[in-house]
Amino acid sequence: MLLSSLLRTIPISLEQGLAYGLVALGIVITFRILAFPDLTVDGSFPLGAAVVARLIMEGVPPVFGILMAIIFGFLAGCCTGLLNTKLKINSLLAGILMMTILYSVNLRIMGRSNIQLLTVNTLLTPLENLDINRFIPIIAFFFLVAFGIKFLTDMFLHTQLGFAMRATGDNEQMIRTLGVNTDNMTVLGLGISNGFVALSGALVSQDQGFSDVGMGIGMIVAGLASIIIGEALFGKKTVQRMTLAAIVGSFIYKLIISLGLRLGLAPTDLKMATGAMVILALGIPALKKEKEGKLHLRGV
């Protein structure tokens, strides 16, 4: 019974895991690479969805809508970075402020609290209409996007600029004495991260057929859970492993969740279960009196 449930949940978990994997990838850049606890995510995810939904309703081609969603997400992330680096607002608070502001922004963009996309043509519509099981083209599409962005991220983090960004999170003092403006690195990194998150929001809204102002709630915790699961499998020794951990972790997280739902977990308790998962993962090392599990974070 468990096995057949597992098999039946794999396609839907793959679809969602890969689509939400970009959120986890964004969180890797902030929490892991920059050591910056960015909470903008809960606002930039629905921002991406809102931008693409509104533009599609206005008759704009979906690809262009997605590009705009990425740009809006990038700018939102930059704002959080500027709040922290220029106005010296605590990094957690800066993210919370942007997340709150974005709630109003998203309502403004959509003009109402949700937009239906089921009856209009989205980027995914041609894939849905193929004469095969819808899972095959959809999963293939999300696979290409998630891993494409993963490889681009890996490449970027091995350029001169990428080195400077990684060093900013690792040892800010050191890279500043080598002549890098760490404030700019923080702003840029937050921008890229939230660009990924907004892209995820834009794709997810087209996949599920609607954009809702509340669809970002708990996104940061779900993303963290994904990363923690992935890192348990792949470790975090290299950049490639960290980004791989984000995507695979996101898939396994969705698998656990959909399996839980099939076995009787009430959908209302979903976020509580996710929170408990993160608390357990972060808390166990402390209970075992190990030092390792601690998050190294800046600006808090």
Added chain:
Amino acid sequence: MVRLENITKIFSKGTIDEKVAIDGITLHIRKGDFITIIGSNGAGKTTVLNLTSGTFAPDGGDIFIDNSRVTRLPEHRRAKYLGRIFQDPLMGTAASMTIEENLAMADLRGQSRGLRWGIKKTRRDHYREILKTLDLGLETRLKDNVSLLSGGQRQSLTLLMVTLSLPKLLLLDEHTAALDPKTAETVMRLTQKIVSENNLTTVMVTHNMQQAIKYGNRMIMLHEGKIRFDVQGKEKSALTVEEVVKRFGAELKDEALLC
């Protein structure tokens, strides 16, 4: 070459905790100088380095590098002139990055960074070559994370990183104080070698009188934010610990300094 003119620095200005850390110091560093700075806790040694490198700006006075005023220039924009090594051996390298990645970052000191690959294949042989001179076996571990190295190894690597793109002025901030005596000795020998081979202008802050007397061509003693004693050339090389203790022992009152 580097001039500090009548510098003052006051911490917690205007509060009950106000402390004058630097009280009107003027210091001219000439090209090729190796200056050691000594003083007891709170004398202002590290503050002088922080002001020179731009960690914070002074409350009064001016700082010049090669006759251009850098008093208010932020730290990252002075990087092409200055190299700095800290007391904490973990401060000079990025632990989660590999040895070659750290070296490659040092290669670009003070230059703009773009979207080219962080590591040039052609530089790798050079990295291996210079790592060999450390005699720590690091030349075979280019792709190891720096977190795997010991404190002494990391401090040696930091010194090596300085040589990749030579700064006009090297600032050493008690860079051997956190190491065990034997490692400290090794790192100090390496420092001496790198400084003399590259004819680096150097300022070394130290807590250790013997070290301050043994190395360099000029020694400066700070006391309560002022230069108390400034000795160079022949007079410096003839200096002994006993003599300094006899002259200043009463006011130094710092056992650690005198050993």
